[in-house]
Amino acid sequence: xxxxxxxxxxxxxxxxxxxDDERVFAGEEIHEDYSHxxxxxxxxxxxxxxxxxxxxxxxxxxxxxxxxxxPVTPRGAGTGLVGAAVAAExxxxxxMSLMNRFLELDEDNLTLTVEPGxxxxxxxxxxxxxxxxxxxxxxxxxxxxxxNVSTNAxxxxxxKYGVTRDYVRGLEVVLPNGEIVTFGGKVVKNSSxxxxxxxxxxxxxxxxxxxxxxxxxLPLPKRTVSLLVPFPSLRDAINTVPLIVRSKAAPTxxxxxxxxxxxxxxxxxxxxxxxxxxxxxxILKFDGPSLEQIERDYEGVAxxxxxxxxxxxxxxxxxxxxxxxxxxxxxxxxxxxxxxxxMDEVDVVVPRGSINxxxxxxxxxxxxxxVRIKSFGHAGDGNLHAYILRDGREEDEWQRILHLAxxxxxxxxxxxxxxxxxxxxxxxAKRPYLRESLEPQVLELMRGVKRAFDPENxxxxxxxxxx
Numbered sequence: 001x002x003x004x005x006x007x008x009x010x011x012x013x014x015x016x017x018x019x020d021d022e023r024v025f026a027g028e029e030i031h032e033d034y035s036h037x038x039x040x041x042x043x044x045x046x047x048x049x050x051x052x053x054x055x056x057x058x059x060x061x062x063x064x065x066x067x068x069x070x071p072v073t074p075r076g077a078g079t080g081l082v083g084a085a086v087a088a089e090x091x092x093x094x095x096m097s098l099m100n101r102f103l104e105l106d107e108d109n110l111t112l113t114v115e116p117g118x119x120x121x122x123x124x125x126x127x128x129x130x131x132x133x134x135x136x137x138x139x140x141x142x143x144x145x146x147x148n149v150s151t152n153a154x155x156x157x158x159x160k161y162g163v164t165r166d167y168v169r170g171l172e173v174v175l176p177n178g179e180i181v182t183f184g185g186k187v188v189k190n191s192s193x194x195x196x197x198x199x200x201x202x203x204x205x206x207x208x209x210x211x212x213x214x215x216x217x218l219p220l221p222k223r224t225v226s227l228l229v230p231f232p233s234l235r236d237a238i239n240t241v242p243l244i245v246r247s248k249a250a251p252t253x254x255x256x257x258x259x260x261x262x263x264x265x266x267x268x269x270x271x272x273x274x275x276x277x278x279x280x281x282x283i284l285k286f287d288g289p290s291l292e293q294i295e296r297d298y299e300g301v302a303x304x305x306x307x308x309x310x311x312x313x314x315x316x317x318x319x320x321x322x323x324x325x326x327x328x329x330x331x332x333x334x335x336x337x338x339x340x341x342x343m344d345e346v347d348v349v350v351p352r353g354s355i356n357x358x359x360x361x362x363x364x365x366x367x368x369x370x371v372r373i374k375s376f377g378h379a380g381d382g383n384l385h386a387y388i389l390r391d392g393r394e395e396d397e398w399q400r401i402l403h404l405a406x407x408x409x410x411x412x413x414x415x416x417x418x419x420x421x422x423x424x425x426x427x428x429a430k431r432p433y434l435r436e437s438l439e440p441q442v443l444e445l446m447r448g449v450k451r452a453f454d455p456e457n458x459x460x461x462x463x464x465x466x467x
Contacts, residue, residue: 001457003089004069006047014048014092017060023051023098033078034093035086038140039337039345040429042083046073046093053098055172055180055211062209063178065092065458072176073460074205076117076144081345082427084150084204088462094209096146102126103212109186111169112215116146123215133220135161137253138423139330146210152202154423156253156285156329159245159380161218163423165201172212173200176454186214199449204425205460207453221287224252225294226316228325229305230278234258234363237280238356240308241379244284245352247304249297253285254380255329256359261376264335265328273328274321278311282379283325329376333385336374342390344402344429348413349422352382361412362386369408371401383422406433413437426464435466 004010011026018024025031026048035045052058065072071091078085087093100117105127112127112134121141123134137155138148147153149171154163170184184190184197200208231237237256244254259279266273275281284301286294302313316322337343350358359375362384366373372391377384388405390398410420410433420426420433435443446465450457 001461003071003091003458003461006070006091010068010070011048013064014050014061017064018050018052018057023053025049034075034095037078037080037083037085039081039343040083040086040427041342041344042086042088042428044087044090046087047090049093049095051095051098055174058094058174058209058211059178059180061092061094062174062176062459066177066456069456069458071458071461072209074146074150074209076147076150077119077142079140079143080147080151080427081347081424082421082429084425084427084460084463085147086428088428096209097144099146099211100144105130105132106186110217111186112217114145114213114215116144116149116210116213118145119143120145120148127217128220131220132217134167134215134217136164136167139333141330145213145215149201149210149213150204151423151425154378154381154383156255156378158378158383158423159254160250160252165198167216168197168201168213169216170214171197171200171210173208173210175208176456176459180211181208184214202425204427204464206450206463207459209459222289223291223294224285224287224322225291225298226322226325227282227284227286227298227302228275228314228316229282229284229302230275230311230314231280231282232278232309232311234280234359235356236309237282238359238379240282240305240310241355242353243304243308244282244301245380247300249286249301251284251297251301251380252287253283254378255283255376256379257281257283257329257332257376258374261332261336261374262328264339264374265331268335268338269328269331271324271327274316274324275312275314283329332376336387336389339374340372340389340391342398343387344406345424346386346388346406346409347383347421347424348386348409348418349381349383350413350416350418352380354416354418355379355382355384358382358384358413358416358418362409365405365408369401369405371405373405378422381422382418410437428463431462431464431466434464
């Protein structure tokens with residue numbers, strides 16, 4: 001589909017619409033950061049960047065864009081990994097980061113209403129100070145909540161608490177034609193027709209622009225304890241995960257990591273990891289209302305791990321030790337990035353009982369293709385992050401090996417009845433692999449949803465299902 005090439009008159013009209021030159025950038029005023037996201041390698045400059053402040057401003061921009069047939073790309077903090085917030089057709093980029101107000105904490109209904117530009121780490125600090133808990137825990141805490149909603153972000157606590165979609169009660173959304181609508185609300189149950197709210201969550205800015213979010217909160221757990229469990233091999237560690245899940249101990253998080261990645265994190269952070277005795281580790285976290293209840297859960301899991309060959313079970317019940325473990329885990333992406341000149345990521349998810357097979361396959365693939373692939377992930381919910389490293393290869397060889405590795409990994413995930421993305425989304429970069437993994441009828445249904453919301457295809461074109 002062809003779009004209008006923006007003119008000087010369009011730029012002037014949009015400047016007037018916003019009415020504040022400090023929130024409008026065009027042409028050479030546009031910073032390089034707006035041309036890409038954190039990792040995907042997708043690079044496109046918009047024609048204009050608008051830093052919007054309200055749903056009404058977003059609606060006015062969308063009405064103008066719809067009338068003039070100009071593409072619009074919503075963007076939060078730009079921490080995505082698949083090019084979803086990159087302006088693939090140029091046009092208008094909506095920077096939502098200034099829409100960052102806390103609007104209401106409703107303690108009676110256990111909800112928090114915020115604008116999409118609020119950062120995830122700000123939400124944690126705000127609600128925990130008041131004794132509440134927002135469970136979704138993606139690795140990038142400087143991401144905006146709007147971006148989390150856009151990708152249905154998950155994170156380490158998903159094994160017990162679920163993902164972003166499970167905590168979105170309601171949304172205010174600006175449609176591509178500029179209309180402002182509300183989906184969902186503060187109600188706990190809702191069987192009133194199709195769940196439009198759940199269509200928006202995970203749609204990566206292709207169906208509407210989220211301008212207000214009502215989040216479900218929980219009471220803050222009173223105690224947390226982490227276990228660091230060293231294993232002699234990754235196989236031993238991963239093979240233990242289905243047994244932990246089957247034990248019904250309900251850990252908050254079950255993460256796996258290898259010694260290589262830990263060493264990268266140590267170098268990146270300049271801090272030592274608490275243990276160096278093993279080639280592979282599981283990190284488990286437990287939370288609850290009392291230390292006694294948590295102990296009942298983790299003692300059974302500790303015995304199980306030792307029975308499966310764990311070298312030890314290190315209990316982290318101090319803030320200092322806990323921080324050293326989880327800070328290293330949180331630094332893995334940046335640490336791996338620092339170990340090579342370029343990389344790309346596979347974010348597959350498989351049934352939990354198949355995570356051991358998926359990890360073993362990727363390990364074997366390194367030898368088969370002669371490429372370094374570093375992996376870690378959410379073993380408790382089957383979500384694996386595998387990073388393919390360039391390591392100085394020439395461009396043609398890098399592209400060949402990258403695409404071959406991705407094709408093989410996604411094909412194996414498909415054999416295991418997995419999905420292309422567990423939490424980072426499809427965006428621009430992963431579209432070919434989504435097409436390969438879906439039945440044609442399912443892909444066409446997705447495109448039908450896109451056409452129903454956005455018949456002119458002006459909102460974030462070329463993302464997800466590829467219109």
